[in-house]
Each structure stands twice: as structure tokens, then as C-alpha cells.
Amino acid sequence: MPSTDLTFASRDAHHAWLASQAALPAGFRIGTTRFEFIPFEVHKPAKMTVTLIALDKPTTAFAAMFTKNAFPGAPVIIGRKRLNEPTIGAVFVNNKISNVCAPGGVETSERLCAAVAKELGLTAEQVLPSSTGVIGWKLPVEQMLPAIPLAKAALQSTSILPGAEGIVTTDLYPKIRRASVGNGSIVGIAKGAGMIEPNLATMLVYLLTDLDVPRDALRAALAAAIPDSFNSMSIDSDTSTSDTVALLSSQRVPCPDLAAFQQALNQVCRDLAEDIARNGEGVHHVMRVQVSGAPSADFARGVGKSVVNSPLFQCAVCGNDPNVGRLVCAIGKHVGAIAPGTDLSRAKLTLGGQVIYQDGAFRLSPAVEEQLIAHLTGAELYASTPPPDGLTFAPPITYPPHERCVEIGIDLGLGSATATVIGTDRSHEYISENADYRS
Amino acid sequence: MPSTDLTFASRDAHHAWLASQAALPAGFRIGTTRFEFIPFEVHKPAKMTVTLIALDKPTTAFAAMFTKNAFPGAPVIIGRKRLNEPTIGAVFVNNKISNVCAPGGVETSERLCAAVAKELGLTAEQVLPSSTGVIGWKLPVEQMLPAIPLAKAALQSTSILPGAEGIVTTDLYPKIRRASVGNGSIVGIAKGAGMIEPNLATMLVYLLTDLDVPRDALRAALAAAIPDSFNSMSIDSDTSTSDTVALLSSQRVPCPDLAAFQQALNQVCRDLAEDIARNGEGVHHVMRVQVSGAPSADFARGVGKSVVNSPLFQCAVCGNDPNVGRLVCAIGKHVGAIAPGTDLSRAKLTLGGQVIYQDGAFRLSPAVEEQLIAHLTGAELYASTPPPDGLTFAPPITYPPHERCVEIGIDLGLGSATATVIGTDRSHEYISENADYRS
Numbered sequence: 001m002p003s004t005d006l007t008f009a010s011r012d013a014h015h016a017w018l019a020s021q022a023a024l025p026a027g028f029r030i031g032t033t034r035f036e037f038i039p040f041e042v043h044k045p046a047k048m049t050v051t052l053i054a055l056d057k058p059t060t061a062f063a064a065m066f067t068k069n070a071f072p073g074a075p076v077i078i079g080r081k082r083l084n085e086p087t088i089g090a091v092f093v094n095n096k097i098s099n100v101c102a103p104g105g106v107e108t109s110e111r112l113c114a115a116v117a118k119e120l121g122l123t124a125e126q127v128l129p130s131s132t133g134v135i136g137w138k139l140p141v142e143q144m145l146p147a148i149p150l151a152k153a154a155l156q157s158t159s160i161l162p163g164a165e166g167i168v169t170t171d172l173y174p175k176i177r178r179a180s181v182g183n184g185s186i187v188g189i190a191k192g193a194g195m196i197e198p199n200l201a202t203m204l205v206y207l208l209t210d211l212d213v214p215r216d217a218l219r220a221a222l223a224a225a226i227p228d229s230f231n232s233m234s235i236d237s238d239t240s241t242s243d244t245v246a247l248l249s250s251q252r253v254p255c256p257d258l259a260a261f262q263q264a265l266n267q268v269c270r271d272l273a274e275d276i277a278r279n280g281e282g283v284h285h286v287m288r289v290q291v292s293g294a295p296s297a298d299f300a301r302g303v304g305k306s307v308v309n310s311p312l313f314q315c316a317v318c319g320n321d322p323n324v325g326r327l328v329c330a331i332g333k334h335v336g337a338i339a340p341g342t343d344l345s346r347a348k349l350t351l352g353g354q355v356i357y358q359d360g361a362f363r364l365s366p367a368v369e370e371q372l373i374a375h376l377t378g379a380e381l382y383a384s385t386p387p388p389d390g391l392t393f394a395p396p397i398t399y400p401p402h403e404r405c406v407e408i409g410i411d412l413g414l415g416s417a418t419a420t421v422i423g424t425d426r427s428h429e430y431i432s433e434n435a436d437y438r439s
Numbered sequence: 440m441p442s443t444d445l446t447f448a449s450r451d452a453h454h455a456w457l458a459s460q461a462a463l464p465a466g467f468r469i470g471t472t473r474f475e476f477i478p479f480e481v482h483k484p485a486k487m488t489v490t491l492i493a494l495d496k497p498t499t500a501f502a503a504m505f506t507k508n509a510f511p512g513a514p515v516i517i518g519r520k521r522l523n524e525p526t527i528g529a530v531f532v533n534n535k536i537s538n539v540c541a542p543g544g545v546e547t548s549e550r551l552c553a554a555v556a557k558e559l560g561l562t563a564e565q566v567l568p569s570s571t572g573v574i575g576w577k578l579p580v581e582q583m584l585p586a587i588p589l590a591k592a593a594l595q596s597t598s599i600l601p602g603a604e605g606i607v608t609t610d611l612y613p614k615i616r617r618a619s620v621g622n623g624s625i626v627g628i629a630k631g632a633g634m635i636e637p638n639l640a641t642m643l644v645y646l647l648t649d650l651d652v653p654r655d656a657l658r659a660a661l662a663a664a665i666p667d668s669f670n671s672m673s674i675d676s677d678t679s680t681s682d683t684v685a686l687l688s689s690q691r692v693p694c695p696d697l698a699a700f701q702q703a704l705n706q707v708c709r710d711l712a713e714d715i716a717r718n719g720e721g722v723h724h725v726m727r728v729q730v731s732g733a734p735s736a737d738f739a740r741g742v743g744k745s746v747v748n749s750p751l752f753q754c755a756v757c758g759n760d761p762n763v764g765r766l767v768c769a770i771g772k773h774v775g776a777i778a779p780g781t782d783l784s785r786a787k788l789t790l791g792g793q794v795i796y797q798d799g800a801f802r803l804s805p806a807v808e809e810q811l812i813a814h815l816t817g818a819e820l821y822a823s824t825p826p827p828d829g830l831t832f833a834p835p836i837t838y839p840p841h842e843r844c845v846e847i848g849i850d851l852g853l854g855s856a857t858a859t860v861i862g863t864d865r866s867h868e869y870i871s872e873n874a875d876y877r878s
Contacts, residue, residue: 042808067775362575366481430754
């Protein structure tokens with residue numbers, strides 16, 4: 001990471017770049033529609049977009065991975081079953097309500113799959129459902145059923161951008177990443193770490209490819225791409241009940257090289273993971289923690305996660321404050337918890353390339369502090385501005401101005417394993433997004 | 440918990456209550472002094488208070504427990520050694536700088552112990568050191584040495600209040616709790632979850648008793664009191680490098696009943712833990728999560744910790760938003776991670792006594808939402824007010840107006856073990872406290 005080092009001066013410039021990345025692989029069509037409804041649980045109107053991804057013909061080559069949360073959403077419960085089906089012909093996604101622990105949730109989701117299937121000439125078992133948004137609320141199935149033919153009518157085969165826009169909730173902007181292998185491509189979209197006015201972070205990722213990789217190889221490739229991309233990223237440590245990553249092949253283009261496919265898939269997944277972090281709620285800085293010298297990759301990933309999930313370090317980074325004591329605290333907390341008695345005297349820490357800790361002690365001075373502040377300031381996406389009502393902060397941008405990160409190096413001096421973890425800071429904008437009432 | 444249900448209308452009223460709790464047990468004296476200095480690492484002046492706790496004669500009966508952080512502070516490294524000494528005669532505490540990973544930190548701390556020992560006619564090994572504050576900075580030893588005779592001159596045997604005030608950093612108010620056993624007492628003070636303009640959360644707790652409990656029994660009692668008090672509490676999940684809980688007996692009063700001593704110690708520790716949470720940085724609500732039906736107490740405590748450490752649920756509680764989907768997410772995240780495949784269909788969840796989830800689905804309606812909002816609002820300590828500069832939030836109170844909690848019940852339906860965990864919400868005041876620059 002990163003595979004790109006893009007900068008954008010405006011939302012229009014970002015949108016133009018997204019459009020340039022959005023060509024659908026052969027064999028896929030995508031369509032969306034949007035409508036207003038009144039949730040059962042509250043009395044205020046809300047809006048929902050449904051997104052339909054259709055294959056020109058059902059495919060045997062599909063893969064999906066789901067949240068490990070012990071309260072999985074109804075679409076996740078159904079999706080796990082769908083992995084045993086011979087073919088998949090469509091994906092049906094809604095935002096606004098995640099259909100988690102709602103009374104009759106699985107039945108509702110299956111009813112929607114059946115309706116989609118009827119429109120497309122499939123069976124319900126050939127439809128993979130996804131829902132993201134408020135947890136606990138019921139899906140407005142009576143309003144969703146008439147939206148299905150409208151989404152079908154909107155199907156087109158040129159651009160994935162409507163899908164990238166359709167699946168978002170509080171995301172500031174859509175996310176698309178692509179890679180080519182031979183004559184084919186992998187194109188992915190992601191819905192990132194967002195809430196609905198506000199609600200639970202629910203990551204959805206759809207990866208579409210025309211490259212013909214058989215089901216088993218496709219699933220192995222997806223499983224191999226996840227640990228270093230989506231499983232090495234955190235915005236707020238809250239594992240969603242609905243996280244889903246699905247990879248579908250239309251089997252149109254011969255795959256020349258499985259290793260090249262894996263590499264391309266890894267890259268698309270890593271780029272989307274970083275996009276999700278950069279577009280995380282209230283994010284001012286993306287952190288990239290490169291851990292080395294660990295006894296195992298899991299150990300390294302755990303240390304990186306502990307750093308990016310430390311509320312105190314997140315706040316310090318937000319304030320461009322090189323409070324590196326909090327970095328040491330976060331490392332020591334995790335290592336002390338999982339491996340008591342570990343000797344960290346050979347650890348070496350860097351921030352923005354500057355050595356800050358070595359040989360058992362900090363290497364700090366007013367001059368070093370100034371360099372660290374400059375690095376943090378240079379990686380800032382935007383600064384907070386006082387809100388009109390004095391309380392409710394909102395990001396002043398709706399596009400990613402650059403792809404720079406706060407670069408943290410942690411050599412534990414314990415072994416040879418490594419991991420790279422992506423995370424974010426913690427800001428007033430995150431609190432405003434998530435402490436305000438839902439509707 | 441709780442042992443008390445106090446309310447305070449003003450800082451003066453709270454201070455009067457603290458004073459009523461502050462009588463020192465027989466055999467102890469306490470004194471403090473404060474001075475200004477310039478830290479080596481930055482160029483702005485700072486203030487430090489040193490606190491001296493002296494026993495009238497060295498005691499064999501002392502106990503201490505320390506952070507599990509793998510980067511322990513120099514005083515923690517020394518404190519662990521002191522546990523093997525035959526007697527302890529004094530405790531020497533400074534705030535502002537925590538002496539963690541600072542070059543020559545252990546030598547500096549030992550030099551201060553030797554100076555304290557010389558003033559009091561002890562050996563350095565009879566002095567237990569503690570430091571709290573900025574991590575990484577060096578102690579200003581040349582300015583601290585002349586403060587020692589001043590702290591000695593301030594020693595008095597009537598009130599622990601100067602000590603409770605002397606050890607704080609960004610705490611809004613001092614914390615004192617006491618309990619009586621027979622003719623003796625246990626009095627504890629705590630420095631809570633605070634930063635220094637701002638810095639790392641460093642919990643310090645000193646428990647003084649005149650009850651004569653032998654060393655081994657005293658240490659066993661302290662170890663038994665910790666899991667359900669300080670180890671069942673979290674404000675921001677950042678395990679400090681300097682956490683210390685020390686229990687000293689002056690051995691003046693016969694202990695009539697060890698079980699009664701344990702019970703009193705448990706109560707003082709739990710009350711102080713809840714005080715620390717209530718005075719946590721930017722805290723608007725204290726949460727009390729009562730977990731039952733768990734396979735083990737550790738399992739139950741882990742579920743409770745996952746709930747109080749969920750940034751999304753913390754934000755929802757801050758906004759008086761009964762976003763119970765986030766509660767389910769936090770439980771499911773933890774259970775899914777530590778026990779994949781666990782069936783949570785028999786789980787029952789309550790908020791403010793109201794059943795919100797049972798028999799595998801939520802029990803929500805507009806009427807239930809209103810009840811939940813009323814419970815959250817009733818447990819609020821204060822509401823945010825727009826800050827003068829538009830960005831920097833500060834709590835409008837400097838005392839605890841009440842002791843009400845957001846009451847969360849989680850019956851996992853898996854076993855018979857229980858745990859109660861105390862936590863806090865997450866607010867703009869926390870971000871302001873910790874994202875601003877340190878000096």
C-alpha cells in the first residue's frame with residue numbers, strides 16, 4: 001500500500017476520476033432506484049436506495065465472506081447458505097435498514113429474493129441479499145417490492161458508478177477501485193464505515209470480474225486477499241453485524257495467470273480498504289502502521305490494531321499532536337495482555353520516518369517535536385471549523401483531497417513477521433455524526 | 440454497586456462531603472507542595488504537585504498491584520521490587536510527568552526515593568514512588584528535590600483531602616471513599632482517567648487503613664478486590680503504563696473480622712472505580728452493564744467491556760439515543776471473536792429495566808423508544824454547551840451532580856456466571872480534552 005497517490009481539488013475532479021474507473025466488466029448489469037418510507041419504529045420519513053447487480057447468466061464462480069459478529073444480520077444468515085448453491089444470478093442490496101435481529105427478518109429477506117428472482121427469471125436461491133443501515137428495525141417490504149421492477153428497468157452495462165452511489169449510507173463519496181489482468185478486469189465498490197443518521201458501521205464490498213476463475217480458486221483468492229486488506233483496517237473497532245465482501249465472476253474472459261489475478265485482487269481490496277478508512281466518519285487523518293519484527297503476522301496485526309484503536313492516540317493524531325507516549329501505551333497494552341513478560345527493550349519506533357524510541361528510551365527534543373508536527377499536519381485531510389449551531393460538526397469536504405497517511409513504524413525486535421494496518425483518528429465530526437439522534 | 444446514591448448541587452456541597460469522608464486512619468500523615476518548571480522536551484512552563492504519604496512507623500503490611508502494560512513506567516518497575524522489601528515507610532507521588540520510557544528514568548526515581556528517605560529517616564527501599572502524567576518526558580529532578588522538604592513540612596495527620604487533590608491531573612474533582620470495620624477504617628483516594636493538558640490516562644489509587652491485617656492476607660484481599668472494581672471499569676480502553684493501586688496498613692487497630700475487611704475493601708474499591716468513571720474525561724453518562732447467564736466470569740466481563748468500549752454505543756449514549764442495535768453489535772462482536780458459533784438466541788437484553796431484545800428479536804416500538812430516551816436523559820450528568828471558540832468543549836460542572844447510571848442488563852442465556860462492568864459515553868468534551876496540543 002498504497003497503489004495510488006492521488007490528489008483531488010474538488011468533488012467534481014474526484015467524480016471524474018471515479019467515472020474513469022467505473023467501466024463494468026463484461027457480463028454484468030447494474031441498476032438502482034430510490035424511494036421514501038416511514039419506518040415502523042419511529043414516526044419520521046426516511047429514504048432508501050435499492051441496488052440490483054445482475055449477471056447476464058448465472059455463474060458458478062462466486063465467493064463471499066461475512067462478519068464474524070455473533071448477531072449476524074438476516075442477509076448474512078441467508079448469504080452463508082447461498083455459498084452452497086450451484087449458481088448465483090443477482091445481488092440485491094438495500095441501504096437505510098440492515099435487517100439485523102428484526103422480527104421475521106430472514107423471511108422478509110427471502111421474500112425480497114423471490115421477488116427479484118421472478119423479475120429476472122431466476123430462483124430465489126440464485127439471489128444474494130445484502131442490507132445495511134439501522135440495526136433492529138424491520139425492512140419496509142411493502143415499499144421495497146414495487147421498487148424491484150424499477151431497479152430492473154434501470155439496469156445498464158456500462159458503469160458501476162450508480163451501484164457505488166446506491167449502496168452508501170453516510171459515506172461522503174462513492175468508492176471504486178479496479179485492476180486489469182490480461183484482457184479482463186476486477187472492479188470493486190465499497191460502502192464504508194458509515195451510519196444512517198447515524199447508524200451502525202456496516203461494510204459492504206462487491207468485487208466484479210469477467211475473468212474466468214473457477215469457484216474454488218476464486219474463494220481461495222478472496223480468502224487470501226482479506227487478511228491484509230479489510231481485516232487489517234479499523235475505524236472504530238466496532239465489528240458490524242452485516243459486513244460482507246462478495247466476489248462474482250461472469251466467466252467471460254480466460255484468466256491467463258492465477259497469481260496475477262491474486263495480486264490484482266489483493267491490490268483492489270487494499271485500495272478499497274484504505275478508501276473506506278479515508279472516508280470514515282469524521283476522519284481527519286488516515287494512519288498506516290507498519291509492524292515488523294513480530295513473532296507472527298497475527299501478533300503484528302494485533303499490535304497495529306491496538307495502535308489505531310487507541311482513543312487517546314486517535315485524538316492526539318486528530319490534533320496534530322505528536323503525543324508518542326500514547327503510541328507506546330497502545331503497543332504495551334496489547335503486548336502486555338497477550339504475551340505478559342515480553343521484553344520490548346529492542347523495539348524501535350518511527351513516526352513519519354523519524355526515530356522516536358530506540359534502546360529502551362524515547363528520543364525526543366523540541367526539534368524532533370517540530371518535525372513530527374509537520375508530518376502530522378501534512379497528512380491532515382481537513383481541519384475542523386466551528387459549526388453554525390455550536391455543537392454539530394460536519395466535514396467541510398466531500399472528496400478525498402489526497403492519499404497521504406500518518407506513517408508509523410513499529411519494529412518489535414522479537415521476530416521476523418510483519419503486518420500493515422490502516423486506521424483513522426477520532427474527531428468532533430465522528431462524535432457529531434454518532435451522538436445525534438437517528439432521525 | 441453502588442453503595443451510595445449521592446446528589447450534589449454545587450462544587451461546594453461536593454467538597455463538604457469529601458471533607459466529611461477525609462479523616463486519615465491512625466498512623467498516617469500526608470503533605471503536598473506545588474511548583475512551576477520548564478519541561479526539557481518543550482519550551483512552555485508547567486506545574487507539578489508532589490504528594491508525600493508517611494507512616495508513623497514503617498509497616499510490614501503493604502500491598503500493591505500494577506499495570507500489565509508491557510512498557511511499564513519507572514516507578515512501576517521500582518514498585519514491583521519494593522513488594523519484596525520487609526517494610527515500607529512512605530509513598531512519594533508526583534503528577535504532570537509519568538516517567539515512562541524516559542532516558543535514565545529508573546535512576547531518577549531511585550534518586551528521589553533516596554532524598555525522601557533521608558528527610559524521613561528511612562532507606563530508599565522503604566519509599567514507594569509513583570508518577571503520573573506525560574509519557575516520555577523526563578522528571579525535573581533538580582526542581583523536585585527542593586520540594587521534598589516542603590512536602591515534609593506540610594505533613595499533617597487529620598485529612599487525606601490534600602492528597603486526594605495533590606495527585607490529580609485533569610480530574611475535575613478529587614475522589615475519596617471510606618469504610619469502617621470495627622474500630623478501624625479504610626480510606627482510599629484515586630486519581631482518575633485523566634490527562635495533563637492532555638496526556639495519558641494513568642490511574643493511581645492509594646488505600647490507607649489502620650486495621651492490622653498481615654501482609655499476606657492484605658495482599659490477598661487487594662488481589663480479590665481488583666477484578667470486580669478497577670478491572671471491571673473502562674473509560675477509553677487505554678491501559679495505562681502507570682496504573683497503580685497500593686494498600687498500606689499502619690497496623691494500629693486489631694482487625695476483628697477478615698471477611699468484613701474484605702467486604703469493606705471491595706466496597707471502597709468499587710466506589711472509587713465508579714468515581715473514576717464518573718469523573719472520566721468528557722463523561723456525560725456512566726454506564727453500568729450487568730452481565731448474567733455467562734459461561735464464566737471472564738466471559739461476562741469481556742462482554743461488558745466490549746459494550747462500554749464500543750465507540751458507536753458510547754456516542755449513542757452520549758446523545759441520549761437508544762440505538763440498541765449498537766448494543767447488540769458490541770455483544771456479538773466479542774462473542775463472535777472469542778467463541779465462534781455461539782448460539783445467542785436465548786439472550787435477553789434490558790435498558791433501564793425495559794426488555795429490548797428477547798427470543799431472537801428486538802422488542803421495539805415508538806413507545807419503547809420514548810421510555811429508553813427518558814432513562815438515558817435521566818442518567819445524564821450534563822449536556823454540551825457551544826464553546827466560546829466554537830471548537831474547544833469543556834464540562835460545565837466540576838462536581839458529580841448525581842450517581843445515576845445508564846443501566847444495561849445482558850442475560851446471555853449460556854450459563855450462570857455474572858459480572859458488572861462500569862463504563863462511560865464518548866463526547867465532544869473528550870475529543871477537545873485529548874486532541875488539543877499538550878502545552
